[in-house]
Every structure is written in C-alpha cells, then in structure tokens.
Amino acid sequence: MNIIESMLYPILYPDTIIGMVAVILVKIALVLGVTMLHVAYATYFERKVIGHMQVRMGPMRVGFHGLLQPIADGIKLFFKEDLIPAAADRTVFQLAPIVMLFAAMSSLAVIPFFDGFIIADLNVGLLYLLAMSSLGAYGLVMAGWSSNSKYSFLGGLRSSSQVISYEIAVGLSLVGVMMMSGSLNPKEIVLAQQQHWYGMYLFPQFLGYFIFMVGAFAETNRTPFDLPEAETELVAGYFVEYSGMRFSLFFVAEYVGMIVMSAIAVTCFWGGWSIPPVFVKLLPPLAAVPGVIWFVLKIYIHVFLFYWVRATLPRYRYDHLMALGWKVLIPLALLNIVATAIIKFMN
Amino acid sequence: MLPILFFLYHAVVIIALSIVIITRRNPVHSVLWMLVLFFHIAGLYLFLNAEFLAAVQVILYAGAILVLFLFVIMMLNIKHELNADLSIGEWPIGVAIGLSVMTLTVLGIGKFVPGPMGQASIEAVKAETHTKAIGRVLYMDYLFPFELASIILLIAIVGAIVLAKKEKASDR
Numbered sequence: 001m002n003i004i005e006s007m008l009y010p011i012l013y014p015d016t017i018i019g020m021v022a023v024i025l026v027k028i029a030l031v032l033g034v035t036m037l038h039v040a041y042a043t044y045f046e047r048k049v050i051g052h053m054q055v056r057m058g059p060m061r062v063g064f065h066g067l068l069q070p071i072a073d074g075i076k077l078f079f080k081e082d083l084i085p086a087a088a089d090r091t092v093f094q095l096a097p098i099v100m101l102f103a104a105m106s107s108l109a110v111i112p113f114f115d116g117f118i119i120a121d122l123n124v125g126l127l128y129l130l131a132m133s134s135l136g137a138y139g140l141v142m143a144g145w146s147s148n149s150k151y152s153f154l155g156g157l158r159s160s161s162q163v164i165s166y167e168i169a170v171g172l173s174l175v176g177v178m179m180m181s182g183s184l185n186p187k188e189i190v191l192a193q194q195q196h197w198y199g200m201y202l203f204p205q206f207l208g209y210f211i212f213m214v215g216a217f218a219e220t221n222r223t224p225f226d227l228p229e230a231e232t233e234l235v236a237g238y239f240v241e242y243s244g245m246r247f248s249l250f251f252v253a254e255y256v257g258m259i260v261m262s263a264i265a266v267t268c269f270w271g272g273w274s275i276p277p278v279f280v281k282l283l284p285p286l287a288a289v290p291g292v293i294w295f296v297l298k299i300y301i302h303v304f305l306f307y308w309v310r311a312t313l314p315r316y317r318y319d320h321l322m323a324l325g326w327k328v329l330i331p332l333a334l335l336n337i338v339a340t341a342i343i344k345f346m347n
Numbered sequence: 348m349l350p351i352l353f354f355l356y357h358a359v360v361i362i363a364l365s366i367v368i369i370t371r372r373n374p375v376h377s378v379l380w381m382l383v384l385f386f387h388i389a390g391l392y393l394f395l396n397a398e399f400l401a402a403v404q405v406i407l408y409a410g411a412i413l414v415l416f417l418f419v420i421m422m423l424n425i426k427h428e429l430n431a432d433l434s435i436g437e438w439p440i441g442v443a444i445g446l447s448v449m450t451l452t453v454l455g456i457g458k459f460v461p462g463p464m465g466q467a468s469i470e471a472v473k474a475e476t477h478t479k480a481i482g483r484v485l486y487m488d489y490l491f492p493f494e495l496a497s498i499i500l501l502i503a504i505v506g507a508i509v510l511a512k513k514e515k516a517s518d519r
Contacts, residue, residue: 089373089375092375092376092379122398123398123476123477123478124398124399124401124402124477124478127399127402127403127406128402130402130406130410131402131405131406131409131410134405134406134409134410134411134414135405135409135410137410137414138379138382138414138417141414141417141418141421142379145375145417145421153421157418157421160414160418161418164410164411164414167410171406183476184476184478
C-alpha cells in the first residue's frame with residue numbers, strides 16, 4: 001500500500017473496523033487542528049477587539065496589522081523555561097494543566113459541527129458535556145493546591161467553588177432545552193429546533209439562554225467573573241507558579257473552554273448548523289449555504305460577546321458572585337423549568 | 348471475547364485502584380486516584396448499556412462529591428498527615444471482619460440465582476434510549492419511594508445547615 005492509498009484508506013474502505021477507526025482519527029485531527037488555529041487567532045481577535053473598544057490599535061508590529069502575533073507568542077512560550085517550584089507536589093503540578101486541557105478538548109467530541117459531522121454521536125451528549133466541565137474543576141483545584149503558594153491556593157479555591165456553583169445553574173438552564181426537544185443528544189436537539197418556524201430555542205427559552213450565558217462566563221473564568229485571576233488580590237490566581245508551555249496550556253484550555261461554551265449555546269439555543277426555516281422560506285438560496293458556515297458564524301458572535309463583555313464590565317465582588325449564582329440564577333433556572341413544563345403539558 | 352476483556356480490565360483496575368487509594372500517605376493523592384476509580388465505575392455502567400447512569404456517576408460523584416472531599420482535605424495540614432502512622436492499633440479486628448465478610452461472599456456467590464427478566468431488555472432500552480427508560484420506571488412505577496428518598500435527603504440537607512450555622516449572640 002502506498003502513501004496515497006493509505007491516506008485515502010478511510011474514504012475507500014469506511015466499512016471495515018480499521019476504516020472506521022481511521023475515519024474517527026481523521027475527524028479528531030481535523031477538529032483539534034481547526035480548534036487550535038481558532039484558539040491562536042482568538043487571542044489576536046481578543047486583543048484587537050478590546051484594543052479598538054478602548055481606542056487603541058491592539059497588536060500592530062508582527063506582520064500586517066499584527067497578524068503573526070499569535071504565532072510569535074506561541075513560539076516565545078514554547079521556548080521559555082518550565083519552572084517547577086521546589087515545594088510543589090511535582091506530579092500533581094505537572095498533571096493539572098493537562099487535566100484541564102483534556103476536559104476542555106474532549107468536550108468537542110459531542111458537538112455537531114454540521115449535519116452528519118460529529119465525532120461521537122452520544123445519546124447523553126449534553127450530560128457528557130456537563131461531566132467534562134466538572135472534570136475541568138479538578139485542573140483548577142490541582143493547580144492551586146500543588147503549587148504550594150497561598151496565591152495559587154486561594155485562586156484555586158475561589159475558582160473551583162465558583163465553577164461548581166455555576167455548573168448547577170448551567171445544568172438547570174439546559175433542562176428547558178432538553179424538555180422542549182425531548183432529547184439529550186445534541187444532534188437531535190438541533191433537528192428538533194428545525195421543526196419550529198423560528199428555528200431557535202433562543203426565543204421560547206430566552207430565560208434559559210440568559211442563565212446559560214451568565215453561567216458560561218463564570219464557568220470559563222472570564223470577566224466579569226474572573227475573580228480567580230483577580231490581579232490586584234491574587235496576582236494570577238491558580239496558575240501563578242506556572243511558566244512557559246504549562247502556563248500556555250492553561251491559556252489554551254481557557255480559550256477552548258470559551259469556544260466549547262459558545263458551541264453548546266449555539267447547539268442548544270441558536271439552532272446549531274441550521275438557520276430558522278422562516279429565513280429559508282423568505283430567501284430560498286440561503287438553503288444552499290453549507291451548515292458549517294452558519295455554525296462558525298454563530299460561534300464567532302458568541303466569542304465576540306465574551307470580548308465585548310470583558311471590555312465593558314468591571315469585575316464582580318466575590319460574595320456578590322456567589323449570591324448571584326445561588327440566589328438569583330438557580331431559582332430563575334428552576335422557574336424556567338417549571339414554566340416550560342407547564343407550557344409543554346398544556347399543549 | 349471483547350466484552351469479557353472489557354469487564355476484566357475494569358474489575359482488575361477497580362480493585363487495584365481501591366488498594367492504591369487506601370495506601371496513599373497523602374490524602375490529596377488518594378482523592379485523585381479515587382477520581383480515576385469513578386471513571387472506571389462509569390465505564391462499567393457503559394458496559395451495561397446504562398449511559399445515563401454513567402454520565403450521572405461522573406457528574407455527581409466525580410464532579411460534586413469528590414470535589415467537596417478535596418476541599419476539606421486541602422484545608423487540613425498535610426504535613427501532619429504525611430508523618431502520621433497509617434495503621435491504627437485495632438487493625439487485627441478490622442482484618443478479621445474484612446476476611447469474614449469476604450469468606451461469606453465467596454461462599455454465597457455460587458448460590459446466586461439470576462432474577463426473572465424484566466420488561467426492559469437491552470433492545471427495548473436501546474430503542475427508547477436509556478434516559479427515557481430509567482425516567483419512566485423511576486417516575487411512574489417507583490414514584491413514591493423516589494419522593495420518600497428525596498424527602499430524606501432534604502432532611503439531611505436541613506440538618507447539615509442547622510449544625511453548620513453559627514449561633515449568633517442575639518439568638519440566645
């Protein structure tokens with residue numbers, strides 16, 4: 001078998017076991033590659049967006065309008081020395097960023113990027129996503145504890161209690177979607193949304209969407225809920241002691257987390273790869289646009305929202321953050337579930 | 348053959364991890380090994396076609412309960428724990444109890460008879476999806492025990508809050 005034939009193996013023999021495994025591997029490589037490229041340019045996009053919002057230029061020096069900046073940053077971080085504090089718990093310290101990145105990246109497996117493209121078509125896909133996001137909390141706790149520094153430790157405690165509290169609100173906000181679509185499978189949820197003329201659960205589930213997005217900001221430790229990294233109090237929070245490549249792994253995990261949260265929002269509330277049927281009825285040529293374009297556009301809107309909020313809002317105080325999570329968002333999410341149940345029962 | 352290998356792997360790893368967990372000197376390491384253990388238990392649920400239970404196992408045990416363990420342990424003084432003697436003076440009694448329970452189990456295991464098959468065969472569950480099947484049974488056939496269990500849990504929650512709440516000077 002020559003090289004070209006072995007590269008085409010998954011296309012030529014998709015029914016054999018090796019062929020099936022190869023198809024999955026190619027899919028994984030594709031998703032990871034595209035996501036990593038997006039992560040690299042998400043940092044550039046963020047600096048540019050926030051720069052322009054604050055009447056600055058953002059990165060300008062490396063390449064045309066600073067286009068090569070993320071690559072320069074990546075190379076710099078890659079060649080920096082990997083320091084491990086003498087008092088640190090070495091194994092846990094080294095494992096923490098990997099756990100975090102693993103949790104963020106494996107969430108990509110159940111996201112339907114377009115019709116028929118999903119790495120693992122799980123019946124309990126949404127629950128899997130929640131499980132993976134709870135695994136991410138371990139990365140925070142492990143990093144905070146193993147660094148053996150009070151700043152990391154306090155940052156780790158703060159962020160893990162924040163992530164755990166908001167996970168409940170996020171989980172409950174998705175229950176409305178699960179009830180309306182009658183499924184936990186992300187693909188089925190998208191298909192169920194296409195049954196309605198408005199084509200997006202954003203409208204009937206506006207409350208759920210609001211709670212989900214607030215929770216998503218807290219889950220990914222982004223402003224206004226970036227208390228774990230509150231610079232004035234904790235330097236950089238749980239990853240104070242990390243340097244070089246391990247530091248950048250945390251960074252990548254944060255951005256992948258942001259993309260995953262956007263992808264969940266798009267899948268559950270914005271109709272995934274589809275557009276509302278009413279648009280297609282008004283303008284038939286829209287149906288010819290590949291689904292992946294809509295999906296990616298919707299993701300970009302959400303990622304932009306993350307930056308927009310970061311440039312606009314100041315940081316919350318910690319007790320306010322916990323009070324918001326437990327006393328406002330969770331009761332609102334429960335209200336949303338009850339209201340959805342009553343409406344569904346009436347029909 | 349493949350299912351047997353899958354089960355054997357999980358069974359062996361679960362037993363090995365249990366031993367690893369109780370022999371670690373550092374309690375934080377024990378909890379982290381326990382996380383690996385919970386993932387293997389979730390794997391066993393998947394093996395039984397119980398995908399909902401597998402996901403809930405990870406969300407609840409790994410995502411909520413174990414993190415709370417980790418919180419409490421991190422608040423302890425690990426330096427003190429590391430030097431403490433792992434075995435307590437009464438260990439022969441513990442070993443005796445453990446061995447007797449194991450003997451009983453080994454003697455009894457041959458007497459087990461598989462119960463009558465329920466309506467929920469693997470095919471039926473697959474056709475309906477596991478989440479729907481378990482929900483139907485839980486909320487239609489066993490609604491009363493389910494609500495009873497939730498009230499007992501609620502009592503436990505209220506009790507924990509009452510115990511944890513500090514008495515204010517004005518309350519006395």
